[in-house]
Amino acid sequence: MTDVAAEATWTVPTSLSPSRVESFLSCPLAFRFSSIEKLPDPPTVATTRGSLVHRALELFFLRPVAERTPAALDRCADAAIAEYREHPDFVQLSLTPDEVERFDHECRELVANYLGMEDPTTVRDIGLELKLEAPVGDLTLRGIIDRLELDPQGELVVTDYKTGRAPSPNWERKSLSGVHFYAFLCESVFGRRPAAIRLMYLKSGETITATPSAQSTKFMTTRTSAVWKAVATACERDDFRPRQSALCNHCAYQRWCPEFGGDPALAAAEAPVVLGGAVPA
Numbered sequence: 001m002t003d004v005a006a007e008a009t010w011t012v013p014t015s016l017s018p019s020r021v022e023s024f025l026s027c028p029l030a031f032r033f034s035s036i037e038k039l040p041d042p043p044t045v046a047t048t049r050g051s052l053v054h055r056a057l058e059l060f061f062l063r064p065v066a067e068r069t070p071a072a073l074d075r076c077a078d079a080a081i082a083e084y085r086e087h088p089d090f091v092q093l094s095l096t097p098d099e100v101e102r103f104d105h106e107c108r109e110l111v112a113n114y115l116g117m118e119d120p121t122t123v124r125d126i127g128l129e130l131k132l133e134a135p136v137g138d139l140t141l142r143g144i145i146d147r148l149e150l151d152p153q154g155e156l157v158v159t160d161y162k163t164g165r166a167p168s169p170n171w172e173r174k175s176l177s178g179v180h181f182y183a184f185l186c187e188s189v190f191g192r193r194p195a196a197i198r199l200m201y202l203k204s205g206e207t208i209t210a211t212p213s214a215q216s217t218k219f220m221t222t223r224t225s226a227v228w229k230a231v232a233t234a235c236e237r238d239d240f241r242p243r244q245s246a247l248c249n250h251c252a253y254q255r256w257c258p259e260f261g262g263d264p265a266l267a268a269a270e271a272p273v274v275l276g277g278a279v280p281a
């Protein structure tokens with residue numbers, strides 16, 4: 001650990017995931033609220049829908065290859081929807097009956113779109129929702145791989161399901177950075193670099209595929225180390241600046257953001273009450 005970290009005002013995190021890296025780069029202040037202060041981060045319709053769809057596809061791939069039929073996929077979507085009725089991420093959304101109907105419909109549609117993208121009976125999956133971690137210096141990188149499989153040549157392939165729209169070509173590189181992260185984790189844990197990393201955009205039916213290389217892995221570790229150093233410096237200097245973007249429209253911490261007239265110092269006391277997760281006295 002560096003001297004910077006040892007003298008930090010805030011405790012420097014010892015692990016990072018791809019989403020945390022992107023969160024810091026998008027807005028350091030929102031990162032401080034969620035990852036350093038660990039304030040409640042309420043679910044949204046989009047995040048809950050994404051988790052439910054991932055669960056449905058996980059259930060589907062747990063079935064024997066011969067049973068990966070359209071009817072089975074529908075049943076897996078139903079099972080995931082039933083599971084999520086009790087899930088805190090769904091319950092906290094407090095949807096009206098009409099909104100629940102729309103939510104279920106959108107989830108079923110995304111799950112059904114999967115079958116138009118590939119033949120599931122040809123997928124040689126060897127791991128689902130794999131939790132992997134690997135060290136980079138003093139830092140631990142953590143991530144969950146949606147699906148790890150073998151291609152016809154027996155090489156590893158990482159597949160990541162996306163429930164949002166496919167990015168424009170300008171954003172493609174950014175969206176693949178998270179998957180290169182998973183490629184690095186795979187190489188560290190299994191000693192083999194995946195032959196391909198795939199993003200399956202279930203809404204549009206598009207798949208973006210990239211081939212990881214020694215260069216892309218090195219770039220990823222260099223970039224992550226740089227982000228971690230920037231986090232450590234921000235902790236030391238208590239300097240997490242807000243960065244306005246379209247994400248502000250969905251930011252749970254907007255009322256404590258100086259860009260919107262708020263006071264970040266009040267978030268620790270108020271957020272557990274306002275956003276939920278408060279422990280009853």
Ligand code: SF4
Pocket residue numbers: 027029030242243244245247248251252253254257258259260
């Ligand atoms: S409202 Fe915007 S600028 Fe403020 S903390 Fe949230 S994401 Fe950052």
